[in-house]
Amino acid sequence: MAEKNEKPRTIHTVLRVPFEMALGPTWTRFFEGLREKKILGTKCKECGRILVPARPFCPRCFEPMEEWVEVAQEGTIITWSYVNYTYFGVTADMIPIVPTRIKLDGVDGGWGGRIGGFDIKDFDLVNKKVKVGARVKAVWSGERHGHLRDIEYWEIIE
Amino acid sequence: MGRAVAVIGTGQTRHGRRDDVSYPDLIKEAVKAAFEDAGITSQDIDAVVYGSMPSMMEGVAYNHFYFADALRVVGKPLLRTETCGSTGQSIAHTGIYWIASGMADIILVVGSEKQHEGDAQATMTTIPEAFMHADFVGGAPVAFSMQSREWMGHFNIDEDKAREAAAIISVDCHDGGLKNPYAHIRVNITKEDAMKARIITYPVRLLDVCPSSDGACAVIFASEDKAKKICKKPAWVKGTGFRGEEYFSGDSSKAVWQSAIEASKEAYKQAGITDPLKELDVAEVYNPFTYQQLMFLECLGFCPPGESPDYVVKGVFSPGGKLFCNPSGGVLCTNPIGAAGLIRLAEAAMQVTGKAGAIQVEGAKLALSHAMGGALQFNGITILGSEL
Amino acid sequence: MVEAVKSPEFPVKEYKTGNKDTVLPYNWALGPTWTKFFNGLKEEKILGTRCKKCNRVLVPARTFCPSCYKDMEDEEWVEVAQEGTVETWCLVNYKYYGQPKEPPYIIAQICLDRADCSVTHFIGGFDLSDPDKVREKMKSVSRIKAVWSKEKHADIYDIAYFEPV
């Protein structure tokens, strides 16, 4: 048995494993759309649902989703939260964040984004302005890279 | 389905921050306890099922290799099942199917997590799709807060009423944790404390959130013949259910959580349960967040949709209520993720066999255990009973 | 993972991809047995445990005997020899991300005297640059002994490598 003076130790390390994912034709086209300030979805020929981000196939009907649709850049908040804590990879200067799920007009289902355009450090203000059911619209960033952050944030429309 | 299956023994580690032992030793602590509880040795075991959260959580991938000795599986078959947070239920299901299929008679099922070896929230950010989702999801609290908010919005639930109900759940669980010898969090709290605790991810406050725990749980399952031979009072598997939704969490409503509803329906059907609130004696519901438990009370059919806060405030799910939920303190007090769903099952088994000690629900005969996981995707259920 | 070798670039692809490196922190608990084992290395001692049931001495020390499943209390600490014989070895002569040091190096299984299993470690102390010469030399190597690092951190690298006797 370990003697009393030998307090069990721990070893600290950071592990990094590299990966490189293929975006594939569907998501490549979706991200190219963002570069052109377009939000693209695909429509299922069986159930008629339009999903954003675009999908290669309908998860429910399991048929290819080949019909592309440019969807509205405005929608309604389904839900939101207020992130105010740090963890590995997220430092104090990166918070708070107001993540949200938005139902874009004409789209079935919701997709994610961040609320912005006002001082989100003020929680009471956030809680006053951001409501389930509130209307939002996309605000595009000046420089776009075919990346999700090409939409800088979603702005509340009064 | 197939052959009848029973739980003949359970074992848990002391859960908490376990820097005092290495990971394999933590596993062994639970395995040994389960053997002792069942009164058998590793020689009686036909096979082992193991599971944990993603390997990256502790930085050892395929850690069933590393744990082979601690799991007592050398020279025997092993399956490793993993379904994210619902792993604890899924590994139990693997063991149950294995015996029901006739391919084995006695199986050791082990789930574990040693969250203090890694950074749980950072690991969780590797679950959502890297280019579509990861940016918006800051670990589990955000996903669950978003879901709570969606639920309140959908049913137009008064925020203060939900807040009060969540606080009652928090108090009930923390009281349970104090009495449960294995629990991680042991604090005496009041409703007031819970309602005013620090905000983590609005509306979730500190006392609405589970801890990060180290711990393991082992459960031994046996076929009908073996169970009757070995065990005086086995806990019989009455029904199981498992369902999963789409990966992109926006694709289906999370306010009316279909996978939880359908998984429980499947289990109730097998168990011949038509009115769960009336027929179940106790439930171990997966509740990493108090608000989550509110939603589950509805999805699992314990009360009508949108009405769980009313029921909770009335004391229906509190000690002495019609269906006491989480006498063990639940995930809210103890959360070694890969083990957490199996701990629910072990606690349910202990309840229906009268082994739950200080947290025993008097005369419990039928118990539900549950776990959920994924990007708000998966729900698994196992119902145990004292009678075959 | 020791970053002795720079992360390789993925080959350039003709289709669109995204890089997603997983970088995560860990704090691994050694537990009392391995704490004692590694602290032993710091004092230039190689410690094993003897299972009181099967009588085998296992190195590194174990909290329980993997075959008898007996507890720590049933194990007896034993200092084993710093010399032993080579059971098998390989010469690593290629690079991959995450490897422990710059190749070439030899990894071997070594049976230390007084132990009933073999330990893994490096073999070194001679020129490894020519694989053919290494193979020729290793044919005649059977006995080897531990060479200790000057600076010790109570980890497995406290033994720098084993060298032919």
Place this chain on the structure above:
Amino acid sequence: MQKVGIVEVAMTPGTESSLSLMEFTYKPVKEVLDKAGLRRDQVGTYVLASTDIMHSGMSCANAFDWDAAGAFMKPASREEGDGITAFIYGCMRIMSGRHDTALVVGLIKGSENAENDTITSCFADPFYSRPLGIQETTAAAMQMRLYLERYGITEEQCAKVVVKNLGNALFNPYAHIKKRVSVEDVLKSERICDPLKAMECAPKSDGVCAMLLASEEKARKLTNNPVWLKGWGSSMDTFYLGDRDLLDTQLKTAAVGAYKMAGISDPRKEIDVAEICEPYAFQELLWCEELGFCAQGQGGKLIDSGVTQIAGDLPVNPSGGVLATNPYVSRGLYRVAEAALQIRGEAGQHQLDKKVNTALACAGYGFAGQWHGVAILGN
């Protein structure tokens, strides 16, 4: 015990794909469903095999894989392990009598992951084996040296496995590496981890394999040509290499279990073809011994005799095996699929020139083969 039949299989080629992992997985699943004439929701249950650390950087792999596997709102599970474990779990779900069909999917895009050696070094414990550079290649190299020295197996004999398997792969449309090579070429390839040469190590491949299983009654309805599971055995070894005899692995235990269940007493005579998992060339010889195809230490003579050639008495890896195609997680399911295709007579250009009644498929993973599973299939 309910009899289980393989109804249909589909797989992707092992070559690098530019599809996203989601699209890549969807295709063979859809193909299997279309072949069987089933809709996604008509399948009873799903079992996936994928591995967090070999999953393009996304953990909880089943979360991402759920959609493409077709498992939306179905009773389902996931094995974090070799694809052959998903196969047997799918079989067990049917044997339990609860489901009459099961769809099993093993998936990986090796091209998106770090090198296999980087990843397998993460299997090692963090204190001892990992800092000393133990991963699957170094463990295999030490196993090989022991094999050469203890039994006098020659490097030429090991190289012959590469010649045979890459040659067989020439006729397999799903193979990743197809090459006509000589023993000389193999021996001259770089000694990356002496005694292992570069050409003796499997590549890193992409690969999804989907397989539809059914109960006896249902299988007969869905196909005229079902292949039945006859036997299964699997076993796990102890962790530390130093605690094991690397030439006495748990494949023996696994094989004994599978043969017993299938009623096989003389595997060398009763098995018509074997698809086995040989990420390192010499392992095919060692595994053949442990499977009872020849006596201990006679693996070298076995390959010399030509028995394991595609036209031999007991062809081993007519598909080209793992040396040709190594989609790490799904490679075990590929073995089962290839064995099933041989029995059905649908293997195409690498179909054996004889009637195949009984086939063996096995898979192993972990350092020096810590875990092994063996399946026996029959017509």
